Amino acid sequence: MDLDAELDRARDLDVSELADAIESIGFECTRCGACCKGYEGDDGPEPHTATVFPDEVRALQEAGGDDSKGESGTPMEWRDVARPMPYGLVEGDDGPEGETFEWALQTTACGDCRFYEGDDSGRGACQVHEDRPLICETYPFSVALGGTSQPMGEAVDEEGVVRAHECEGLGRDISRADAEELARALKERAVRELREARGVTDAYESVETGPGEVVVHDSEGAKRPDGTRVQ
Template sequence: MTADSPLDLEDELERAEALDTDALADAIESIGFECTRCGACCTRDGDDEHTATVFPDEVRELEAATGDEWRDVARPMPYGLRETEGGDLAGETFEWALQTDSCGDCVYYEEDDTGTGTGACVAHEDRPLICRTYPFSVALGGTSQPMGEAVDSVALPAQREVGESDDEEMIVRAHECEGLGRDISREDATDLARALKERAVRELEEAIAVRDNYEPAVFGDENENDPIVVHDSEGAKRIDGTPLEE
Protein backbone atom coordinates (compact mmCIF):
# COMPACT_ATOMS: atom_id res chain seq x y z
CA MET A 1 0.00 0.00 0.00
CA THR A 2 2.64 2.48 -1.00
CA ALA A 3 2.77 5.06 -3.73
CA ASP A 4 5.55 7.03 -5.35
CA SER A 5 3.46 10.21 -5.19
CA PRO A 6 0.03 11.25 -3.82
CA LEU A 7 -1.48 10.94 -7.31
CA ASP A 8 -0.34 7.41 -8.13
CA LEU A 9 -3.06 5.55 -6.25
CA GLU A 10 -5.83 7.82 -7.54
CA ASP A 11 -4.66 7.26 -11.12
CA GLU A 12 -4.61 3.53 -10.55
CA LEU A 13 -8.08 3.64 -8.99
CA GLU A 14 -9.40 5.26 -12.17
CA ARG A 15 -7.91 2.40 -14.16
CA ALA A 16 -9.54 -0.15 -11.84
CA GLU A 17 -12.92 1.55 -12.10
CA ALA A 18 -12.63 1.50 -15.91
CA LEU A 19 -11.94 -2.25 -16.09
CA ASP A 20 -14.22 -3.97 -18.60
CA THR A 21 -15.88 -6.97 -16.95
CA ASP A 22 -16.46 -8.64 -20.32
CA ALA A 23 -12.74 -8.41 -21.07
CA LEU A 24 -11.96 -9.78 -17.61
CA ALA A 25 -14.40 -12.65 -18.21
CA ASP A 26 -12.75 -13.35 -21.58
CA ALA A 27 -9.36 -13.60 -19.87
CA ILE A 28 -10.70 -15.89 -17.14
CA GLU A 29 -12.38 -18.11 -19.74
CA SER A 30 -9.18 -18.37 -21.77
CA ILE A 31 -7.23 -19.52 -18.70
CA GLY A 32 -10.02 -21.71 -17.34
CA PHE A 33 -10.85 -22.54 -13.75
CA GLU A 34 -12.96 -24.82 -11.60
CA CYS A 35 -12.60 -25.11 -7.82
CA THR A 36 -11.63 -28.67 -6.83
CA ARG A 37 -12.07 -28.01 -3.09
CA CYS A 38 -8.46 -29.07 -2.50
CA GLY A 39 -8.13 -26.50 0.30
CA ALA A 40 -4.66 -25.34 -0.78
CA CYS A 41 -5.74 -21.67 -0.82
CA CYS A 42 -7.27 -21.97 2.66
CA THR A 43 -4.51 -23.78 4.52
CA ARG A 44 -0.98 -23.31 5.79
CA ASP A 45 1.76 -23.21 3.15
CA GLY A 46 4.82 -24.88 4.65
CA ASP A 47 6.17 -22.67 7.41
CA ASP A 48 3.80 -19.82 6.53
CA GLU A 49 0.37 -19.45 8.12
CA HIS A 50 -2.57 -18.87 5.81
CA THR A 51 -2.73 -15.15 5.04
CA ALA A 52 -5.70 -13.55 3.28
CA THR A 53 -6.51 -9.85 3.38
CA VAL A 54 -9.94 -8.91 4.73
CA PHE A 55 -11.52 -5.43 4.69
CA PRO A 56 -13.10 -3.93 7.84
CA ASP A 57 -16.66 -4.20 6.52
CA GLU A 58 -16.00 -7.81 5.52
CA VAL A 59 -14.94 -8.56 9.09
CA ARG A 60 -18.25 -7.16 10.33
CA GLU A 61 -20.18 -9.20 7.76
CA LEU A 62 -18.49 -12.35 9.02
CA GLU A 63 -19.19 -11.30 12.61
CA ALA A 64 -22.89 -10.95 11.78
CA ALA A 65 -23.02 -14.22 9.82
CA THR A 66 -21.10 -16.39 12.28
CA GLY A 67 -21.66 -14.75 15.67
CA ASP A 68 -17.89 -14.53 16.12
CA GLU A 69 -16.15 -11.51 17.63
CA TRP A 70 -13.70 -9.36 15.66
CA ARG A 71 -10.56 -11.08 16.95
CA ASP A 72 -12.09 -14.48 16.10
CA VAL A 73 -12.58 -13.35 12.50
CA ALA A 74 -9.45 -11.31 11.82
CA ARG A 75 -5.91 -10.80 13.05
CA PRO A 76 -3.39 -8.04 12.34
CA MET A 77 -1.52 -8.67 9.10
CA PRO A 78 1.87 -9.92 10.36
CA TYR A 79 3.94 -8.19 7.69
CA GLY A 80 5.85 -5.27 9.18
CA LEU A 81 5.40 -6.36 12.79
CA ARG A 82 8.46 -7.15 14.92
CA GLU A 83 8.95 -9.98 17.36
CA THR A 84 9.58 -8.98 20.98
CA GLU A 85 12.00 -10.67 23.38
CA GLY A 86 9.04 -12.61 24.75
CA GLY A 87 8.15 -13.93 21.29
CA ASP A 88 5.06 -11.76 20.82
CA LEU A 89 4.43 -9.47 17.86
CA ALA A 90 4.39 -5.69 18.21
CA GLY A 91 4.33 -2.57 16.05
CA GLU A 92 2.18 -1.13 13.28
CA THR A 93 0.60 -2.88 10.32
CA PHE A 94 -1.77 -1.74 7.60
CA GLU A 95 -4.19 -4.57 6.92
CA TRP A 96 -6.27 -7.28 8.54
CA ALA A 97 -5.88 -10.96 7.70
CA LEU A 98 -8.40 -13.73 8.22
CA GLN A 99 -7.85 -15.47 11.54
CA THR A 100 -6.08 -18.82 11.60
CA ASP A 101 -6.47 -21.90 13.76
CA SER A 102 -3.78 -23.70 15.75
CA CYS A 103 -2.57 -25.42 12.57
CA GLY A 104 -2.16 -22.14 10.69
CA ASP A 105 -5.16 -22.80 8.43
CA CYS A 106 -8.00 -20.35 7.83
CA VAL A 107 -10.34 -20.61 10.79
CA TYR A 108 -13.31 -21.05 8.43
CA TYR A 109 -11.89 -23.99 6.49
CA GLU A 110 -13.04 -27.48 7.41
CA GLU A 111 -12.05 -30.75 5.77
CA ASP A 112 -14.95 -33.03 4.92
CA ASP A 113 -15.23 -36.59 6.20
CA THR A 114 -14.62 -38.33 2.87
CA GLY A 115 -10.95 -39.00 3.58
CA THR A 116 -9.95 -37.42 0.25
CA GLY A 117 -8.35 -34.32 1.75
CA THR A 118 -11.01 -32.02 0.31
CA GLY A 119 -12.90 -29.46 2.32
CA ALA A 120 -14.98 -26.32 2.23
CA CYS A 121 -15.42 -22.87 3.70
CA VAL A 122 -18.05 -22.87 6.44
CA ALA A 123 -18.65 -19.15 5.80
CA HIS A 124 -18.71 -19.53 2.02
CA GLU A 125 -21.61 -17.17 1.32
CA ASP A 126 -19.93 -14.39 3.32
CA ARG A 127 -16.29 -15.02 2.34
CA PRO A 128 -14.13 -11.96 1.53
CA LEU A 129 -13.40 -10.76 -2.00
CA ILE A 130 -9.87 -12.17 -1.97
CA CYS A 131 -11.37 -15.63 -1.42
CA ARG A 132 -14.07 -15.10 -4.03
CA THR A 133 -11.50 -14.19 -6.69
CA TYR A 134 -8.65 -16.63 -6.00
CA PRO A 135 -6.63 -17.76 -7.98
CA PHE A 136 -6.94 -14.58 -10.08
CA SER A 137 -5.63 -11.05 -9.61
CA VAL A 138 -5.28 -7.96 -11.80
CA ALA A 139 -2.02 -6.11 -12.41
CA LEU A 140 -2.94 -2.55 -13.34
CA GLY A 141 0.53 -1.41 -14.34
CA GLY A 142 0.78 1.03 -11.44
CA THR A 143 1.93 0.92 -7.84
CA SER A 144 -0.03 -1.92 -6.25
CA GLN A 145 1.03 -5.08 -8.02
CA PRO A 146 -0.66 -8.27 -6.77
CA MET A 147 1.42 -10.44 -4.47
CA GLY A 148 2.72 -13.87 -5.39
CA GLU A 149 4.09 -15.51 -8.50
CA ALA A 150 1.77 -15.96 -11.48
CA VAL A 151 1.67 -19.25 -13.37
CA ASP A 152 -0.39 -17.84 -16.24
CA SER A 153 -1.49 -14.43 -17.45
CA VAL A 154 -3.56 -12.72 -20.12
CA ALA A 155 -3.16 -9.10 -21.22
CA LEU A 156 -6.38 -7.12 -21.36
CA PRO A 157 -7.29 -5.14 -24.49
CA ALA A 158 -5.60 -1.74 -24.47
CA GLN A 159 -7.58 0.96 -22.68
CA ARG A 160 -4.75 3.48 -22.66
CA GLU A 161 -5.29 7.15 -23.31
CA VAL A 162 -3.05 8.95 -25.78
CA GLY A 163 0.35 9.49 -24.22
CA GLU A 164 0.24 6.57 -21.77
CA SER A 165 3.19 4.19 -22.05
CA ASP A 166 3.18 0.49 -22.91
CA ASP A 167 4.44 -0.48 -19.46
CA GLU A 168 1.02 0.40 -18.07
CA GLU A 169 -0.60 -2.64 -19.69
CA MET A 170 -3.26 -4.30 -17.54
CA ILE A 171 -2.97 -8.05 -17.03
CA VAL A 172 -5.15 -10.77 -15.51
CA ARG A 173 -2.85 -13.09 -13.58
CA ALA A 174 -3.53 -16.64 -12.43
CA HIS A 175 -1.75 -17.97 -9.35
CA GLU A 176 -0.92 -21.56 -8.51
CA CYS A 177 -4.06 -23.70 -8.19
CA GLU A 178 -4.88 -27.21 -9.33
CA GLY A 179 -8.24 -25.98 -10.67
CA LEU A 180 -6.65 -23.84 -13.40
CA GLY A 181 -7.11 -24.93 -17.01
CA ARG A 182 -10.53 -26.44 -16.44
CA ASP A 183 -13.62 -25.37 -18.37
CA ILE A 184 -15.62 -22.52 -16.85
CA SER A 185 -19.05 -21.35 -17.95
CA ARG A 186 -19.54 -17.82 -19.21
CA GLU A 187 -21.89 -17.12 -16.33
CA ASP A 188 -19.33 -18.21 -13.74
CA ALA A 189 -16.54 -16.33 -15.55
CA THR A 190 -18.65 -13.17 -15.55
CA ASP A 191 -19.47 -13.49 -11.85
CA LEU A 192 -15.78 -13.97 -11.11
CA ALA A 193 -14.87 -11.01 -13.33
CA ARG A 194 -17.26 -8.71 -11.46
CA ALA A 195 -15.80 -9.79 -8.13
CA LEU A 196 -12.26 -9.32 -9.46
CA LYS A 197 -13.04 -5.77 -10.56
CA GLU A 198 -14.71 -5.01 -7.22
CA ARG A 199 -11.66 -6.33 -5.37
CA ALA A 200 -9.26 -4.22 -7.48
CA VAL A 201 -11.31 -1.09 -6.75
CA ARG A 202 -11.75 -1.87 -3.06
CA GLU A 203 -8.03 -2.54 -2.52
CA LEU A 204 -7.15 0.85 -3.95
CA GLU A 205 -9.90 2.68 -2.05
CA GLU A 206 -8.60 1.07 1.13
CA ALA A 207 -5.00 2.03 0.31
CA ILE A 208 -5.96 5.65 -0.35
CA ALA A 209 -7.95 5.92 2.89
CA VAL A 210 -5.11 4.35 4.91
CA ARG A 211 -2.64 6.78 3.38
CA ASP A 212 -4.86 9.80 4.03
CA ASN A 213 -5.77 8.82 7.62
CA TYR A 214 -2.38 7.55 8.75
CA GLU A 215 -0.78 9.00 11.85
CA PRO A 216 2.20 7.15 13.37
CA ALA A 217 1.27 5.29 16.54
CA VAL A 218 3.06 6.27 19.71
CA PHE A 219 4.29 3.30 21.74
CA GLY A 220 5.31 3.59 25.35
CA ASP A 221 4.19 2.92 28.88
CA GLU A 222 0.80 4.49 28.21
CA ASN A 223 0.20 2.02 25.36
CA GLU A 224 1.68 -1.08 26.95
CA ASN A 225 -1.67 -2.86 26.58
CA ASP A 226 -1.82 -2.06 22.85
CA PRO A 227 1.47 -3.41 21.45
CA ILE A 228 -0.03 -3.74 17.96
CA VAL A 229 -1.83 -1.01 16.04
CA VAL A 230 -3.65 -1.79 12.78
CA HIS A 231 -4.22 1.11 10.40
CA ASP A 232 -7.15 0.47 8.08
CA SER A 233 -9.45 2.71 6.04
CA GLU A 234 -11.39 3.63 9.17
CA GLY A 235 -8.39 4.69 11.24
CA ALA A 236 -6.09 3.16 13.85
CA LYS A 237 -7.47 0.13 15.70
CA ARG A 238 -6.56 -2.28 18.46
CA ILE A 239 -6.39 -5.99 17.69
CA ASP A 240 -10.02 -6.40 18.77
CA GLY A 241 -11.13 -3.93 16.10
CA THR A 242 -11.96 -1.06 18.45
CA PRO A 243 -10.68 2.43 17.57
CA LEU A 244 -7.39 3.22 19.27
CA GLU A 245 -8.60 6.53 20.64
CA GLU A 246 -11.43 4.97 22.65
Protein backbone atom coordinates in the same frame (compact mmCIF):
# COMPACT_ATOMS: atom_id res chain seq x y z
CA MET B 1 2.22 6.23 -7.02
CA ASP B 2 -0.96 8.09 -7.92
CA LEU B 3 -3.65 6.01 -6.23
CA ASP B 4 -6.43 8.11 -7.72
CA ALA B 5 -5.16 7.41 -11.24
CA GLU B 6 -4.89 3.68 -10.49
CA LEU B 7 -8.39 3.75 -9.01
CA ASP B 8 -9.67 5.26 -12.26
CA ARG B 9 -7.91 2.45 -14.16
CA ALA B 10 -9.61 -0.13 -11.94
CA ARG B 11 -13.02 1.46 -12.48
CA ASP B 12 -12.40 1.40 -16.24
CA LEU B 13 -11.61 -2.32 -16.35
CA ASP B 14 -13.79 -4.09 -18.90
CA VAL B 15 -15.61 -7.02 -17.29
CA SER B 16 -15.99 -8.72 -20.67
CA GLU B 17 -12.23 -8.56 -21.28
CA LEU B 18 -11.50 -9.88 -17.79
CA ALA B 19 -13.93 -12.73 -18.45
CA ASP B 20 -12.17 -13.47 -21.77
CA ALA B 21 -8.88 -13.88 -19.89
CA ILE B 22 -10.45 -16.12 -17.25
CA GLU B 23 -12.25 -18.19 -19.86
CA SER B 24 -9.05 -18.60 -21.90
CA ILE B 25 -7.32 -20.50 -19.09
CA GLY B 26 -10.38 -21.99 -17.40
CA PHE B 27 -11.06 -22.67 -13.76
CA GLU B 28 -13.19 -24.83 -11.47
CA CYS B 29 -12.75 -25.06 -7.70
CA THR B 30 -11.86 -28.63 -6.68
CA ARG B 31 -12.26 -27.94 -2.93
CA CYS B 32 -8.65 -28.99 -2.35
CA GLY B 33 -8.32 -26.32 0.34
CA ALA B 34 -4.80 -25.31 -0.68
CA CYS B 35 -5.75 -21.63 -0.74
CA CYS B 36 -7.26 -21.89 2.74
CA LYS B 37 -4.47 -23.75 4.52
CA GLY B 38 -1.12 -22.91 6.01
CA TYR B 39 1.93 -24.10 4.11
CA GLU B 40 5.56 -25.03 4.54
CA GLY B 41 7.78 -22.04 3.80
CA ASP B 42 11.53 -21.68 3.50
CA ASP B 43 11.77 -20.90 7.22
CA GLY B 44 9.22 -23.40 8.44
CA PRO B 45 5.40 -23.48 8.69
CA GLU B 46 3.66 -20.35 7.43
CA PRO B 47 0.03 -19.52 8.32
CA HIS B 48 -2.65 -18.82 5.75
CA THR B 49 -2.62 -15.06 5.07
CA ALA B 50 -5.49 -13.42 3.19
CA THR B 51 -6.34 -9.72 3.33
CA VAL B 52 -9.78 -8.81 4.65
CA PHE B 53 -11.36 -5.34 4.60
CA PRO B 54 -12.88 -3.86 7.80
CA ASP B 55 -16.46 -4.14 6.52
CA GLU B 56 -15.78 -7.74 5.49
CA VAL B 57 -14.65 -8.46 9.04
CA ARG B 58 -17.95 -7.14 10.35
CA ALA B 59 -19.91 -9.23 7.84
CA LEU B 60 -17.99 -12.33 8.92
CA GLN B 61 -18.62 -11.49 12.58
CA GLU B 62 -22.34 -11.79 11.86
CA ALA B 63 -22.10 -14.78 9.52
CA GLY B 64 -19.68 -16.69 11.74
CA GLY B 65 -22.18 -16.67 14.60
CA ASP B 66 -24.48 -18.89 12.56
CA ASP B 67 -22.06 -21.68 11.66
CA SER B 68 -20.57 -24.59 13.53
CA LYS B 69 -17.63 -22.50 14.76
CA GLY B 70 -19.68 -19.87 16.57
CA GLU B 71 -22.61 -19.76 18.95
CA SER B 72 -25.70 -19.49 16.77
CA GLY B 73 -27.09 -15.98 16.54
CA THR B 74 -24.25 -14.39 18.52
CA PRO B 75 -21.78 -12.31 16.48
CA MET B 76 -18.18 -13.40 16.75
CA GLU B 77 -15.51 -11.23 18.31
CA TRP B 78 -13.35 -9.18 15.93
CA ARG B 79 -10.17 -11.04 16.89
CA ASP B 80 -11.91 -14.36 16.18
CA VAL B 81 -12.36 -13.26 12.56
CA ALA B 82 -9.25 -11.20 11.82
CA ARG B 83 -5.68 -10.80 12.99
CA PRO B 84 -3.18 -8.01 12.38
CA MET B 85 -1.32 -8.45 9.12
CA PRO B 86 2.05 -9.84 10.32
CA TYR B 87 4.20 -7.83 7.92
CA GLY B 88 6.01 -5.02 9.72
CA LEU B 89 5.59 -6.47 13.20
CA VAL B 90 8.54 -7.66 15.25
CA GLU B 91 8.69 -10.41 17.85
CA GLY B 92 9.20 -8.88 21.30
CA ASP B 93 9.50 -10.45 24.72
CA ASP B 94 5.72 -10.29 25.11
CA GLY B 95 4.84 -11.35 21.57
CA PRO B 96 4.39 -9.43 18.31
CA GLU B 97 4.58 -5.67 18.58
CA GLY B 98 4.67 -2.56 16.42
CA GLU B 99 2.55 -1.03 13.67
CA THR B 100 1.16 -2.79 10.64
CA PHE B 101 -1.31 -2.15 7.84
CA GLU B 102 -4.56 -4.00 7.17
CA TRP B 103 -6.03 -7.24 8.48
CA ALA B 104 -5.65 -10.92 7.63
CA LEU B 105 -8.20 -13.65 8.20
CA GLN B 106 -7.73 -15.34 11.54
CA THR B 107 -6.10 -18.78 11.53
CA THR B 108 -6.23 -21.92 13.62
CA ALA B 109 -3.32 -23.30 15.63
CA CYS B 110 -2.16 -25.24 12.55
CA GLY B 111 -2.18 -22.13 10.37
CA ASP B 112 -5.34 -22.83 8.36
CA CYS B 113 -8.10 -20.26 7.85
CA ARG B 114 -10.38 -20.51 10.84
CA PHE B 115 -13.41 -20.76 8.54
CA TYR B 116 -12.05 -23.71 6.56
CA GLU B 117 -13.31 -27.17 7.46
CA GLY B 118 -11.83 -30.25 5.83
CA ASP B 119 -13.06 -33.83 5.72
CA ASP B 120 -11.42 -37.26 5.78
CA SER B 121 -11.01 -37.24 1.99
CA GLY B 122 -8.68 -34.26 2.13
CA ARG B 123 -11.29 -31.95 0.62
CA GLY B 124 -13.10 -29.19 2.43
CA ALA B 125 -15.24 -26.10 2.25
CA CYS B 126 -15.58 -22.58 3.58
CA GLN B 127 -18.09 -22.38 6.42
CA VAL B 128 -19.02 -18.79 5.52
CA HIS B 129 -18.93 -19.20 1.75
CA GLU B 130 -21.69 -16.68 0.98
CA ASP B 131 -19.90 -14.00 3.02
CA ARG B 132 -16.30 -14.85 2.12
CA PRO B 133 -13.97 -11.91 1.39
CA LEU B 134 -13.34 -10.79 -2.18
CA ILE B 135 -9.78 -12.13 -2.10
CA CYS B 136 -11.23 -15.61 -1.50
CA GLU B 137 -14.05 -15.18 -4.01
CA THR B 138 -11.62 -14.29 -6.79
CA TYR B 139 -8.77 -16.74 -6.10
CA PRO B 140 -6.75 -17.93 -8.03
CA PHE B 141 -6.98 -14.70 -10.06
CA SER B 142 -5.87 -11.17 -9.30
CA VAL B 143 -5.56 -7.85 -11.12
CA ALA B 144 -2.08 -6.32 -11.33
CA LEU B 145 -2.51 -2.58 -10.92
CA GLY B 146 -0.36 -0.28 -8.82
CA GLY B 147 -1.75 -0.24 -5.27
CA THR B 148 -3.47 -3.62 -5.48
CA SER B 149 -2.15 -6.76 -3.85
CA GLN B 150 0.02 -8.51 -6.42
CA PRO B 151 1.26 -11.91 -5.28
CA MET B 152 3.36 -13.80 -7.80
CA GLY B 153 1.38 -15.18 -10.68
CA GLU B 154 1.43 -15.82 -14.39
CA ALA B 155 -0.07 -13.24 -16.76
CA VAL B 156 -3.21 -14.55 -18.44
CA ASP B 157 -3.86 -11.72 -20.88
CA GLU B 158 -1.51 -9.94 -23.27
CA GLU B 159 -1.44 -6.79 -21.15
CA GLY B 160 -0.46 -8.73 -18.02
CA VAL B 161 -3.32 -7.24 -16.02
CA VAL B 162 -5.00 -10.53 -15.10
CA ARG B 163 -2.78 -12.91 -13.15
CA ALA B 164 -3.40 -16.56 -12.34
CA HIS B 165 -1.81 -18.09 -9.26
CA GLU B 166 -0.96 -21.69 -8.48
CA CYS B 167 -4.13 -23.77 -8.16
CA GLU B 168 -5.09 -27.28 -9.24
CA GLY B 169 -8.44 -25.97 -10.48
CA LEU B 170 -6.86 -24.00 -13.33
CA GLY B 171 -7.27 -25.40 -16.84
CA ARG B 172 -10.74 -26.77 -16.20
CA ASP B 173 -13.78 -25.77 -18.22
CA ILE B 174 -15.67 -22.69 -17.06
CA SER B 175 -18.94 -21.39 -18.43
CA ARG B 176 -19.17 -17.87 -19.84
CA ALA B 177 -21.64 -16.94 -17.11
CA ASP B 178 -19.30 -18.12 -14.36
CA ALA B 179 -16.34 -16.37 -16.00
CA GLU B 180 -18.27 -13.11 -16.10
CA GLU B 181 -19.37 -13.47 -12.48
CA LEU B 182 -15.76 -14.05 -11.44
CA ALA B 183 -14.65 -11.10 -13.60
CA ARG B 184 -17.14 -8.77 -11.91
CA ALA B 185 -15.84 -9.83 -8.49
CA LEU B 186 -12.26 -9.37 -9.71
CA LYS B 187 -13.00 -5.80 -10.82
CA GLU B 188 -14.79 -5.05 -7.56
CA ARG B 189 -11.81 -6.38 -5.61
CA ALA B 190 -9.38 -4.16 -7.55
CA VAL B 191 -11.52 -1.09 -6.91
CA ARG B 192 -11.93 -1.96 -3.24
CA GLU B 193 -8.21 -2.58 -2.73
CA LEU B 194 -7.36 0.80 -4.20
CA ARG B 195 -10.05 2.60 -2.23
CA GLU B 196 -8.75 0.95 0.91
CA ALA B 197 -5.14 1.85 0.08
CA ARG B 198 -6.13 5.47 -0.46
CA GLY B 199 -8.13 5.43 2.78
CA VAL B 200 -5.19 4.03 4.73
CA THR B 201 -2.95 6.74 3.32
CA ASP B 202 -5.42 9.48 4.22
CA ALA B 203 -6.13 8.17 7.73
CA TYR B 204 -2.59 7.21 8.73
CA GLU B 205 -1.07 8.79 11.82
CA SER B 206 1.87 7.06 13.47
CA VAL B 207 1.13 5.63 16.92
CA GLU B 208 3.82 4.92 19.47
CA THR B 209 3.62 1.32 20.65
CA GLY B 210 5.06 -0.21 23.79
CA PRO B 211 6.23 -3.77 24.54
CA GLY B 212 3.66 -6.30 23.36
CA GLU B 213 1.46 -3.64 21.76
CA VAL B 214 0.20 -3.88 18.19
CA VAL B 215 -1.56 -1.16 16.20
CA VAL B 216 -3.26 -1.87 12.87
CA HIS B 217 -3.84 0.96 10.40
CA ASP B 218 -6.76 0.51 8.02
CA SER B 219 -8.96 2.95 6.09
CA GLU B 220 -10.96 3.68 9.24
CA GLY B 221 -7.92 4.69 11.29
CA ALA B 222 -5.69 3.08 13.90
CA LYS B 223 -7.05 0.05 15.78
CA ARG B 224 -6.09 -2.45 18.43
CA PRO B 225 -6.03 -6.17 17.56
CA ASP B 226 -9.56 -6.46 18.98
CA GLY B 227 -10.83 -3.95 16.42
CA THR B 228 -11.33 -1.05 18.84
CA ARG B 229 -10.14 2.39 17.80
CA VAL B 230 -6.94 3.89 19.17
CA GLN B 231 -7.89 7.18 20.77
